[in-house]
Amino acid sequence: MKDAMAVRLLDALRRFMQLFRREVSQGASLESRVKLAADRVERGMFSEAVRLYDGCLQGPFARDAGTLYSCARAYFFNGETQQAGKILARLEKVQPEYRRDERLLLQARVHDALGETRRALATKASEKERLAA
Secondary structure (H helix, E strand, O other): OHHHHHHHHHHHHHHHHHHHHHHHHHHHHHHHHHHHHHHHHHOOOOHHHHHHHHOOOOOOHOOOOHHHHHHHHHHHHOOHHHHHHHHHHHHHHOOEEEEEEEEHHHHHHHHHHHHOOOHHHHHHHHHHHHHHH
């Protein structure tokens, strides 16, 4: 009896999420989608966050520094380190000073995850030198 109720509840939740996703993809504002994507990162739903952030990086918002950084984080946490690196490179071109410390730390983590240990160490060392100056 309880199992059947749990199954019905999960089915209802799935239907709600499908409707919600459809609504978000069809007309939600950029701000709403960014907030939803950030929530997905916090909940560990990284592939959903990546999908939402990618949708935000189309058109006039393709150069939004905050969205680029958050998208790179989502890709990294989703295990897509090469794509995270590409997004970080875009951010570097668009606004190199945006969250510089966090961005360089993430870049070092990307290099490390890709097996580029020397580049990871060089990134960390250059940031350490910059902070010491």
